[in-house]
Structure formats: C-alpha cells, structure tokens
Amino acid sequence: MNQISMPPPPIIDFKSVLAAHRASVPRYTSYPTAPQFQAGAGPALMDQMLRDLSADEPVSVYIHIPFCDRLCWFCGCHTRHTLKYAPIRKYLASLHQEIRLLSDRLPCPPRLKSLHLGGGSPSLLKQQDMADLRAALADTFQFEPDTEISIEIDPSDANTELYDGLLALGVTRASIGVQDFHPEVQKAINRPQSFEQTQQVVQRLRKIGIQSINVDALYGLPLQSTDRLRDTLAQCVALQADRMALFGYAHIPWFKKHQRLINEADLPDTMMRFEQADMAAHFLQNAGYQAIGIDHFAKPHDALSIAAQNGKLHRNFQGYTTDNCKTLFGLGASSIGRFDGGYVQNQVATGQYQECVANDQLPTAKGVKLSIDDKIRAHLIERLMCDFRICFATLEQHFSGQIDSKNLQIYRREAIQMAAQDQFGLCRFSQDALIIPPEARAFTRIVASGFDAYYQRETAQYSKAV
Ligand SMILES: C[S@@+](CC[C@H](N)C(=O)[O-])C[C@H]1O[C@@H](n2cnc3c(N)ncnc32)[C@H](O)[C@@H]1O
Ligand code: SF4
Known part of the structure; x- marks a missing residue:
C-alpha cells in the first residue's frame, strides 16, 4: 500500500x-492579571462575592502558607524564611480567625469541591495544626466524599509527623517540588535535594493512600543544559508521577530580591530555554504523558488528561485544573479569590493581613470588578x-x-x-x-x-x- x-x-x-x-x-493565570487589581476595591467586591453565592453552589478554597524553612534563590512565590515555628503558629491563629469571619458571613456552609494548600511550604505544618485546620474548615464548608484536597510539599520537610498530618487533613493529591536534580544546578539555586530523598517521600505518600502525585520541575535554571534537564525528567518519570508541571524559570530580580544571588551569566538564553522546553515536551510525551496546556503533562488516566480531551480544562492561579467552580475563596496572606463578578486579593504583607483579622475585618485589600x-x-x-x-x-x-x-x-x-x-x-x-x-x-x-x-x-x- x-x-x-x-x-x-x-x-x-x-x-x-x-x-x-x-x-x-503574562502567564494568564487570571484575566485581568494581578497588576490590574485596584487597591481599595476589595472589600466591596468581597461583599458582592458573598451576596452572589447561591446556597447550593459548590465552592473551592485556596489557603496560602507563606513560610519556608529554606530559601531557594530561584523562588518567585510569596513566602518568608523561618526556622522557628512561632511565626507559623501565630499566622495559623489569624487564618482560623479569617475562617471564622468568613463563616459568620456565609448563610450556610457551601459544599466544598476542592481545597488546595499552597505556599511557601504548607508541608511545614505540624500534625495537630493540620487536624485543627480541617476541623475549622469543616465548620464552614461541607466536605464531601469526593472533595479533592491537595497540598504542596517540599520533600525536605518530610517526617513521620507530616504523613500523619496529611491524613488528618484528608489529602488526596500531593504536589512535590523537584525543580532539578543536578547537583551543580541545585547549588546555583540553593536547593539541595537528592533523588533518593524525593523517591522516599513519593513512596511513603502512596503507602498512606495518597495516590495522585504531581511533580514540579523547572527549565531555564542557571547551569541547566538540555542534557541535565533530560536527566532530571528521566528521574521524574521514574517517580511515576501522575502529573508533571514544567515551568519556565521566571527571573524577576527587580521584584524578588533574593534572585540577585543567582549568577545571571549562568542563565540559559532565550534560545536555550526554547530548546529545553521543546526537548522536555517531546521527552515526556515519549514517556507516556499527554501535554496539557502550555506547561503541564499528565498520564492518560489522569483527570487533567480527560478534561483536556473533553475541552473541560480550566486555568487558575495554581495553573491547569479540572476545577470548574464559579467561586474560589482565597484564604491567608496574598491569596486571590474569584467569583463570577471579579477577583479579590487579601493583604499581601503577612503583618497587615494579621492586623486586619485581629480587628475582625476580612483581610480583602484589592480587587477588580469584571x-x-x-x-x-x-x-x-x-x-x-x-x-x-x-x-x-x-x-x-x-x-x-x-x-x-x-x-x-x-x-x-x-x-x-x-x-x-x-x-x-x-x-x-x-x-x-x-x-x-x-x-x-x-x-x-x-x-x-x-x-x-x-x-x-x-x-x-x-x-x-x-
Ligand atoms: C510553592 S512552590 C512548591 C512547594 C514547596 N515549597 C517546594 O519548593 O517544594 C510552587 C512551585 O512554584 C515553582 N516556582 C517557584 N519559583 C518559581 C520561579 N521563579 N519561576 C517559575 N516557577 C517557580 C516551583 O516549581 C515550585 O515547585
Ligand atoms: S521553592 Fe518552595 S521551599 Fe523553596 S523558597 Fe520557594 S516556596 Fe519555599
């Protein structure tokens, strides 16, 4: 033939x-993008968000934990380095107060479709604090058997208490930060992390019943080459992650001052970034992953792949998602909430966030009406x-x-x-x-x-x- x-x-x-x-x-995790949010517009929009919520409507919740016990030089997240637990404990007290303030304003507990804890490193939370958070949320939202509960984990935080905490919180999906496994790249970004350590965390998560695993890796890092990235990806594939996010490193030293510790001469140029992203897409697809949007990959059985095939994929502040809720409550400093009429953002500075809730005010600071x-x-x-x-x-x-x-x-x-x-x-x-x-x-x-x-x-x- x-x-x-x-x-x-x-x-x-x-x-x-x-x-x-x-x-x-822009990365278009929202439109309009965050620079369009207006100071002072938040509280009125938050009132509208609460008024617009119908009784039977399921909602999603994002909780931000802006603390880490290490400070990776590449990090673009809103977080603060601390080796003490006291600031985290204080912050959690404010978070509980924010949940109470929200609960007082909700006519009845909405059904909770998905809950995501991001940061920073929410994996720093102690077991009892995860259990208490679950209890506070259960007073305000209705957890259902299929509520998806996901959390970002820095593998260097892993200890027995973490796994007990994840069970107390009811976690169904874990997202593990890898970035790159090559020792020289890790040195250039101040993030040591062995493959063995990461693999142990993944195995332990699966053992306690958390079956859905996402891995985050980056391209465009200092001293990263296409070969080094390929090696990292091969190791991520060996972890048998269900999903992978491969973000391009965003170098924004005018905004994130610690990124100045990165030697700019070591950064791949745009052509090299392009080649790395292109190689990665081919490599992961050959390894059995489906490309999802611009920077995610998922095994064919994964809900993201199924949603992408059916035109049901969505994009929010965490990237690609199957979450189709109209309403997303963002809790914690800097968190962004979304509803049909607009976006609202909490006070970004942790101190200001804590001051607002201490004064019994919802900490909504900015927003944009659509x-x-x-x-x-x-x-x-x-x-x-x-x-x-x-x-x-x-x-x-x-x-x-x-x-x-x-x-x-x-x-x-x-x-x-x-x-x-x-x-x-x-x-x-x-x-x-x-x-x-x-x-x-x-x-x-x-x-x-x-x-x-x-x-x-x-x-x-x-x-x-x-
Ligand atoms: C909150 S962090 C991950 C959780 C945990 N703290 C950790 O590091 O393992 C979320 C993800 O954002 C990505 N990220 C952080 N800084 C970035 C940057 N400057 N450019 C692109 N992606 C970045 C990383 O891939 C990281 O895993
Ligand atoms: S990459 Fe993760 S652990 Fe590192 S500073 Fe950022 S949020 Fe913290």
Missing part, C-alpha cells in the same frame, strides 16, 4: 517572533491557554443572554484580524475558529496577549514569553 507522506510542519522563525513582540508576557468585555476576553484567553483554539459558535452559546450576539462580532473580527496580521504562523482563522497550530504552542501566551486589552496599553513587567 502506498504511504501518504505528510508535509513536515512549517518551521517557526522563533528569533523573529521574539524580536517582534514584547519580551515579557465588565462583560473582561469576561469575554478572560474566556477567550482561557480557551487559548487550555485548548489552543477558540470556537466562535460556542462563544455565542457561552455568553447567550449576557450580550447581544451582534456585539460578539467584535471579538470574531479581532481574531480574524490577528490571524491576517500574523506573519509567523502563530495562529490561523479557519471554520469559525482561531487556532494555534501545534508547532506554535510555545508562543501561546503571545497569541493570547492579542486579546488582552490591558497588556496592549500597560508597561508592567512580566516573565519571559518563552
């Missing part, structure tokens, strides 16, 4: 793409980031009753114009859909920024586009 040979995918002139676009682009234009652009950007395509017929269904279909033509026209003006093959408009072809997926954030009305006129600095 004659084989029909397919033409190779067009090669994207990656240098020209980057030269033609701004070097930094116009219908924001909601539509948020939807367009989310679909591009999740599916690499926007189908304009489904857009009309999605917003039916909220906007006249005539007004939706604006967005279709924008998409057609974006495709017509694109000289690099990043997107095309075909059969009423804007499509990012597989070979251009590394540039998804750039294409998505075409729908970002704020990005077009602002000067905020984000991380590298690739």
Whole structure:
C-alpha cells in the first residue's frame, strides 16, 4: 500500500517572533492579571462575592502558607524564611480567625469541591495544626466524599509527623517540588535535594493512600543544559508521577530580591530555554504523558488528561485544573479569590493581613470588578491557554443572554484580524475558529496577549514569553 507522506510542519522563525513582540508576557493565570487589581476595591467586591453565592453552589478554597524553612534563590512565590515555628503558629491563629469571619458571613456552609494548600511550604505544618485546620474548615464548608484536597510539599520537610498530618487533613493529591536534580544546578539555586530523598517521600505518600502525585520541575535554571534537564525528567518519570508541571524559570530580580544571588551569566538564553522546553515536551510525551496546556503533562488516566480531551480544562492561579467552580475563596496572606463578578486579593504583607483579622475585618485589600468585555476576553484567553483554539459558535452559546450576539462580532473580527496580521504562523482563522497550530504552542501566551486589552496599553513587567 502506498504511504501518504505528510508535509513536515512549517518551521517557526522563533528569533523573529521574539524580536517582534514584547519580551515579557503574562502567564494568564487570571484575566485581568494581578497588576490590574485596584487597591481599595476589595472589600466591596468581597461583599458582592458573598451576596452572589447561591446556597447550593459548590465552592473551592485556596489557603496560602507563606513560610519556608529554606530559601531557594530561584523562588518567585510569596513566602518568608523561618526556622522557628512561632511565626507559623501565630499566622495559623489569624487564618482560623479569617475562617471564622468568613463563616459568620456565609448563610450556610457551601459544599466544598476542592481545597488546595499552597505556599511557601504548607508541608511545614505540624500534625495537630493540620487536624485543627480541617476541623475549622469543616465548620464552614461541607466536605464531601469526593472533595479533592491537595497540598504542596517540599520533600525536605518530610517526617513521620507530616504523613500523619496529611491524613488528618484528608489529602488526596500531593504536589512535590523537584525543580532539578543536578547537583551543580541545585547549588546555583540553593536547593539541595537528592533523588533518593524525593523517591522516599513519593513512596511513603502512596503507602498512606495518597495516590495522585504531581511533580514540579523547572527549565531555564542557571547551569541547566538540555542534557541535565533530560536527566532530571528521566528521574521524574521514574517517580511515576501522575502529573508533571514544567515551568519556565521566571527571573524577576527587580521584584524578588533574593534572585540577585543567582549568577545571571549562568542563565540559559532565550534560545536555550526554547530548546529545553521543546526537548522536555517531546521527552515526556515519549514517556507516556499527554501535554496539557502550555506547561503541564499528565498520564492518560489522569483527570487533567480527560478534561483536556473533553475541552473541560480550566486555568487558575495554581495553573491547569479540572476545577470548574464559579467561586474560589482565597484564604491567608496574598491569596486571590474569584467569583463570577471579579477577583479579590487579601493583604499581601503577612503583618497587615494579621492586623486586619485581629480587628475582625476580612483581610480583602484589592480587587477588580469584571465588565462583560473582561469576561469575554478572560474566556477567550482561557480557551487559548487550555485548548489552543477558540470556537466562535460556542462563544455565542457561552455568553447567550449576557450580550447581544451582534456585539460578539467584535471579538470574531479581532481574531480574524490577528490571524491576517500574523506573519509567523502563530495562529490561523479557519471554520469559525482561531487556532494555534501545534508547532506554535510555545508562543501561546503571545497569541493570547492579542486579546488582552490591558497588556496592549500597560508597561508592567512580566516573565519571559518563552
Ligand atoms: C510553592 S512552590 C512548591 C512547594 C514547596 N515549597 C517546594 O519548593 O517544594 C510552587 C512551585 O512554584 C515553582 N516556582 C517557584 N519559583 C518559581 C520561579 N521563579 N519561576 C517559575 N516557577 C517557580 C516551583 O516549581 C515550585 O515547585
Ligand atoms: S521553592 Fe518552595 S521551599 Fe523553596 S523558597 Fe520557594 S516556596 Fe519555599
């Protein structure tokens, strides 16, 4: 039988793409992005969020624990180094007070679809504190048999007490920070962590019944090469993680001062970052993972893969998720909450957060109310980031009753114009859909920024586009 040979995918002139676009682009874990949140707008929006919540609506909760017992030089998270437990204990007291303040304002305990503890390192919490947190949350939200409870774990925190604590909290998914296993890379980012130590943690988690494991790794780190990254990925595959997140290292020393400890001469340039990301995507797919959005990978059985296949993937502040709740409560310093009408963010500084709750005030500091234009652009950007395509017929269904279909033509026209003006093959408009072809997926954030009305006129600095 004659084989029909397919033409190779067009090669994207990656240098020209980057030269033609701004070097930094948002990661679009929300739209509008955090720099658009306005100081002072938070409390009124939080009131609206509570008013808008219907009695039978399931909700999600994110809890931020901004403490670590080590300070990795690459870290871009909102966290503080401490070797003492006293500040953590004090913070937890404030967290309990915030939960009580929220509980007083809720007409009845909402069903809890998912709970995520992030940080910092929530794995620092003592067993009793995890049990107490679960009890406080159970007074405010209804846990259900299928409530997903996930937590970020720094393997260097692991001890017997941690595993008992995870059981007390009812954790169903653990996310393990790996970053890179090469000793020289680890030295350059101040994060020593052996494969054996990490493997023991994964094995122990599975033994106590936490079956779903995510591993975080990074590309673009100092002294990282494609070969070193490949070795790290092979070790991550050996851990048999169900999911992997492979983030590009965001070097933002103007914002995270400790990143100045990283020798910039050791950082791979943009071309090398691109090659690392490209190699990683091929390597993980050959190892049996499916690519999810721009930086996640999951085994075919995993809920993320199934959601991605069914067009049900979502994006939030933690990255890609199957969570489709309209309402997300963000608890703890700097946490961001979301509801249909907007976003709210808590006081970022831990001291100010604690002061607010001590005065019996919800610590909401900033926020942004969404116009219908924001909601539509948020939807367009989310679909591009999740599916690499926007189908304009489904857009009309999605917003039916909220906007006249005539007004939706604006967005279709924008998409057609974006495709017509694109000289690099990043997107095309075909059969009423804007499509990012597989070979251009590394540039998804750039294409998505075409729908970002704020990005077009602002000067905020984000991380590298690739
Ligand atoms: C809160 S941390 C992980 C939990 C735990 N503290 C640990 O380090 O293992 C969440 C993840 O954010 C990612 N991350 C942190 N700083 C980053 C940066 N500057 N650029 C890109 N990703 C970063 C890392 O992959 C990290 O595992
Ligand atoms: S990477 Fe994790 S352990 Fe390291 S400083 Fe950041 S949050 Fe803490």
